[in-house]
Amino acid sequence: MILLTRINKQQTFYINEDLIEFIESQPETILTLTTGKKLPVSESSAEVVERVREEKRRIYASRENGEYRSREARDGITVETP
Numbered sequence: 001m002i003l004l005t006r007i008n009k010q011q012t013f014y015i016n017e018d019l020i021e022f023i024e025s026q027p028e029t030i031l032t033l034t035t036g037k038k039l040p041v042s043e044s045s046a047e048v049v050e051r052v053r054e055e056k057r058r059i060y061a062s063r064e065n066g067e068y069r070s071r072e073a074r075d076g077i078t079v080e081t082p
Contacts, residue, residue, distance in 0.1 A: 001055070004031075004039075004043055004048065005043060007042050009042050015031075017051070017056070019035070020032075020034075020048070021033060023045045023049070028040050028041075028042070029042075029048060031048065
């Protein structure tokens with residue numbers, strides 16, 4: 001997930017980078033999600049792309065190094081199976 005800032009620059013939020021379908025640069029940057037929802041953000045399109053790249057690199061590098069852990073394992077959640 002990547003950290004972005006709402007257009008008002010007062011609220012930050014995390015978004016799953018896989019949900020970003022495309023990025024528009026009008027005067028402001030607008031993300032269109034796979035759900036059809038549009039999110040204006042204060043970061044430039046280049047900044048968003050770079051954050052997505054960094055997150056993908058982090059994920060793939062951790063998998064190659066055998067360091068990848070599921071979200072449940074990272075957060076210490078026990079998942080019981082039937």
